[in-house]
Amino acid sequence: MNRFGVDGSGSKANYGENLLTSEIINATSTMTTTTVSSITSILSTATSALLADNEIQNGDGETDELSSRFSRPLLTIAATATILIMIAGIFGNLLTIYALIRCPKVRNVAADFIISLCAADCLFCVLVLPFMAVRYIHGAWTHGEFLCTLVPFIQYGNVGVSLLCIAMITMNRYIMIAHNSIYQRVYKKVYVYTMIIFCWIFSYGFQLPTLFGVWGIFGYDDKLETCSILPDSQGRSSKTALFIIAFIIPCVIIIACYARIFWVVHESESRMRRHASSQPSLQNNNQRTMTGSTQIPGSMNNNLNETDVKSGNRLQATKSTRLKDQREAKQKRNEWRITKMVLAIFLSFLACYMPITIIKIADKDVQWPGLHIFGYIMIYLSACINNFIYFIMNKQYRQAYKTVLMCRTPKLLSFGHGASSNGDTPKHLANAIADSKEEPSDSC
Structure with a gap:
């Protein structure tokens, strides 16, 4: 026993125990250090791989700068808006296509072009917007090189189809109003379908040189973190030509056609007002002639009776002319409603596409990321906003939507309020529609 009253054997035992504990602690520390080093090495390797992958996708090593260009709240807002627009666009465009096909009352040449326009917008919502939403969710393009080529090809092609369809509808309205005599010859069914096919072939055919890398390329834009048209190895790009030819x-x-349409409508309304103002004076003259004939006795009655007959014939002709004018005026009003609706579609198209055009010119270095996100959201909005315009500005389209949603049986021909020939109904049917009693109708 030592001077502290502790047995020597116990001291050796404690020393051995302390030594063992120290060795265990050292071993544990060594293992922890090794494990941390291994994990750090693995994370470092994974990070390096991710950075290398991003450099391959983006074309350079500015990954940190790109990841901080668009903030997470901004990307979240963009993703939410894109998903909502996608859902509204798919539902609205499919509903419009089905309603126009199912309801004969609204089927005309303009409706055929509108169906094509809705098909382009629906494809945009189905084939483009899902990838854009995922891009905003992840904060970068994660779908590979092939889709980075295919998605902008579809996007630019659909934009061309939409604008060309709007132009075709505008030209249809122009010929209907300004050159009605040649309308039936120009807008036969086979010609209409040829025009629609031309819109699709031209829009997508114009993208083929870029698709094959002959005139620019489709690739990843590292500044905007999206896939777009980029200059090729020789510095060539089709963006300028695409903007001029297809936009x-x-x-x-479209602007020239609408300027002419407004002029023709203004002149027509002026003539109708002058004609309407001349009718009361003619009718009053006839009435005075007939009244005066009863005040003259004797041998002049026979001559006056003949005059009365002629005056009555003129009055009957005047009434027929007035009815014809009323029919034409009603038909013109119906045509004018569709024309104004197409004008609203064109203005909404400009409102949706002009912001991103101005922003890209004014902010080439993406100093204001929020403005670029706003511009893209406006482009996406163009794929669903037309359906609201159809619903708000055209009663027949509202009735068609109501018929489809409430599973009603559409009418082959309605003589109710709002029916019109739209340039496609035979003349005798158009006259019957105009002469019929106006009754409310809830079915197309």
């Missing part, structure tokens, strides 16, 4: 020229045609 500026159709817009100029």
Whole structure:
């Protein structure tokens, strides 16, 4: 026993125990250090792989800068808006297509082009917007090189189809109002379908040189973190030509057609007002002639009777002319409603696509990411906003939607309020519609 009263054997035992504990602690520390080092090494390797993958996708090593360009709240808002627009666009466009096909009352040349327009918007919602939503959710393009080529090809093609369909509808309205005599010859069914096919072939055919890398390429834009048209190895890009041929020229045609339409409608209304103002004076003259004939006795009655007959014939002709004018006026009003609806569609198209055009020109270095996100959301909005325009501005379309949603049987021909020939109904049916008693109708 030592001087502390502890047995020596116990001291050796405690020493051995302490030594064992120390060795265990050292071993545990070594294992922990090794494990942490291994985990750190694995994470470092994974991070390096991810960075390398991003560099391959983005084309350079500015990953940190790109990841901080768009904030997470901004991307969340963009993803939410894209998903909502996608759902509304798919439902609205499919509903419009089905309603126009199912309800004969609204089927005309303009409706055929509107069906094509809805089909393009629906494809945009189905084939483009899901990838855009995932891009905003992940904060980067994660779908690979093939889809980075295919998705913008579909996107730009659908934009061209939409604008060309709007231009075709505008030209249809222009010929209907300004050159009605040639309308039936120009807008035969086979010609209408040929025009629609041309819109699709031209829009997508114009993208083929870029698709094959002959005139620019489809690829990942590292500044905008999206797939778009980029310059090829020789610095060539089809963006400028695409903007001029597929956007500026159709817009100029549409504006010119509407300027002419407004002029023709203004002149027509002026003539109708002048004609209407002349009718009461003619009717009053006839009435005075007939009244005066009863005040003259004797041998002049026979001559006056003949005059009365002629005056009555003129009055009957005047009434027939008035009825014809009323029919034409009603038909013109119905045509004018569709024309104004198409004008609203065109203006909404401009409102949706002009912001991103201006933003890309003014902010090439993406100093204001929020503006770019806003511009893209406006483009997506163009795929569903037309359906609201149809519903708000056209009673027949509202009735068609109501018929489809409430599973009613559509009428082959309605003589109710709002029926019109729209340039496609035979003349005697159009006259019957105009002469019929106006009754409310809830079915198309």
